[in-house]
Amino acid sequence: MTHFLKRALADIRSNKFLNLITIITISLSILVVSVFLLFFENAGRVIESWNQGGRAMIYLKEEFNADMLPQLKAKINSLGDIDAMVYISKAKALDTLKKNMASQTTFLKTLKENPLPDALEIKIRSYNNFQEVQTLVQNIKAIDIVDDIEYGQGWLGKFLKIFNLFKITGYAMCGFFFLMALFITANTVRLAFYSRKLEVEIMRLVGATETFIKAPFYIEGLIQGFLGGILGLGALLITYMMVSSGITQSLASYVYLDIQFLSVKMVMFIIFSSTFLGWFGCYLSLKQIFK
Amino acid sequence: MNDKNNKNSIIRLFNVSKRFGGKLALKNITLDIQQGEFIFISGPSGAGKSTLLKILYLADNIFEGQVLIDGMNLSRISSSKLPVLRRRFGIVFQDFKLIPTRTVYENIALVLEAAGKKTSFIKKKSCRY
Ligand SMILES: Nc1ncnc2c1ncn2[C@@H]1O[C@H](COP(=O)(O)OP(=O)(O)O)[C@@H](O)[C@H]1O
Ligand SMILES: [Mg+2]
Numbered sequence: 001m002t003h004f005l006k007r008a009l010a011d012i013r014s015n016k017f018l019n020l021i022t023i024i025t026i027s028l029s030i031l032v033v034s035v036f037l038l039f040f041e042n043a044g045r046v047i048e049s050w051n052q053g054g055r056a057m058i059y060l061k062e063e064f065n066a067d068m069l070p071q072l073k074a075k076i077n078s079l080g081d082i083d084a085m086v087y088i089s090k091a092k093a094l095d096t097l098k099k100n101m102a103s104q105t106t107f108l109k110t111l112k113e114n115p116l117p118d119a120l121e122i123k124i125r126s127y128n129n130f131q132e133v134q135t136l137v138q139n140i141k142a143i144d145i146v147d148d149i150e151y152g153q154g155w156l157g158k159f160l161k162i163f164n165l166f167k168i169t170g171y172a173m174c175g176f177f178f179l180m181a182l183f184i185t186a187n188t189v190r191l192a193f194y195s196r197k198l199e200v201e202i203m204r205l206v207g208a209t210e211t212f213i214k215a216p217f218y219i220e221g222l223i224q225g226f227l228g229g230i231l232g233l234g235a236l237l238i239t240y241m242m243v244s245s246g247i248t249q250s251l252a253s254y255v256y257l258d259i260q261f262l263s264v265k266m267v268m269f270i271i272f273s274s275t276f277l278g279w280f281g282c283y284l285s286l287k288q289i290f291k
Numbered sequence: 292m293n294d295k296n297n298k299n300s301i302i303r304l305f306n307v308s309k310r311f312g313g314k315l316a317l318k319n320i321t322l323d324i325q326q327g328e329f330i331f332i333s334g335p336s337g338a339g340k341s342t343l344l345k346i347l348y349l350a351d352n353i354f355e356g357q358v359l360i361d362g363m364n365l366s367r368i369s370s371s372k373l374p375v376l377r378r379r380f381g382i383v384f385q386d387f388k389l390i391p392t393r394t395v396y397e398n399i400a401l402v403l404e405a406a407g408k409k410t411s412f413i414k415k416k417s418c419r420y
Contacts, residue, residue: 207378
């Protein structure tokens with residue numbers, strides 16, 4: 001084992017420049033991929049938090065009276081996952097309005113009758129899929145006695161569409177960079193192999209096994225992938241620390257933002273993938289060389 | 292070449308031919324070498340001496356006919372056993388096969404490393420002479 005490691009390290013040392021380029025290419029690819037992952041993880045969480053509120057106001061038609069309430073509640077509950085439901089009668093709504101607009105009560109006093117509708121405030125349990133929430137909202141709106149339902153659906157739906165488009169682009173980019181890193185690694189291993197062609201030939205002639213001959217190259221690939229992953233994530237962490245503090249400071253007062261670095265699980269996954277990439281590049285290369 | 296009884300044959304060839312492209316380099320070689328025998332193969336340059344040796348030391352496994360080394364048929368032997376068989380050979384290569392960028396010690400040690408020997412053993416053995 002130490003023998004293979006020594007050989008691989010000797011290889012890397014004798015091809016410093018080539019290995020450096022390879023590791024940098026891998027780390028750049030990892031950087032691009034992890035930037036996307038970071039973005040999606042955070043965007044996903046922020047959208048989740050917007051979705052989570054899930055508050056909707058159901059406005060009821062004029063013919064509604066309090067006797068119909070239990071039946072209506074049962075009906076809405078049967079349509080989907082509702083966390084909480086509060087009935088706000090038109091009288092109560094007017095009271096609240098009066099309290100909130102204390103200075104303009106004179107204007108409100110001139111009102112002959114209450115112009116406000118009876119309403120039901122509901123809290124929809126957060127769904128993973130926005131489409132499901134949309135359907136639920138539509139179904140509630142279809143109930144006879146319901147006049148209208150107010151939910152932030154319009155802009156959120158559009159936003160999600162754009163977000164999904166962005167996600168697809170992200171995946172495509174990740175795939176592209178992954179292939180590029182794979183190609184570069186495979187090529188580096190091939191060059192390393194040819195620079196040791198004579199040695200490999202002698203080893204084979206004097207009875208070295210295939211495993212013994214190939215192992216150093218695999219280790220070289222693994223080292224490249226691992227270092228590339230660490231370096232890429234390191235670059236991401238530095239960029240993150242520089243950018244996130246700025247963004248949070250300047251935007252935190254406007255919107256709810258909670259930018260977090262990739263989870264430990266994700267970091268492990270990226271490093272593992274990157275190491276695997278190094279191994280796989282080597283595998284492809286040797287497979288081609290040994291036909 | 293020797294064609295006597297084959298009780299102690301260490302190397303036997305039956306109708307071995309080798310082509311490079313369409314051109315025959317070896318044609319129907321049949322021979323039988325006994326254990327302990329001392330054999331010369333002679334011929335003008337391009338006669339096929341090196342080609343024959345390459346087949347015998349398992350550097351080239353693409354040929355017609357049958358080759359038996361110590362009872363093992365080279366066309367039947369599994370590729371995982373080839374390295375073990377190769378370790379039993381002592382060969383002086385025509386082009387020496389020394390790595391110019393390595394030290395004498397490293398060149399000697401390489402063979403023992405390839406055979407999977409322990410580092411301590413390699414050190415002892417390589418430094419004996
Ligand atoms: N790798 C090769 N490709 C094509 N032809 C070859 C190759 N090796 C040997 N030959 C041909 O096979 C014949 C025998 O070559 P070789 O065995 O080297 O002869 P010798 O060693 O007896 O001088 C020659 O005609 C040579 O041109
Ligand atoms: Mg010759």
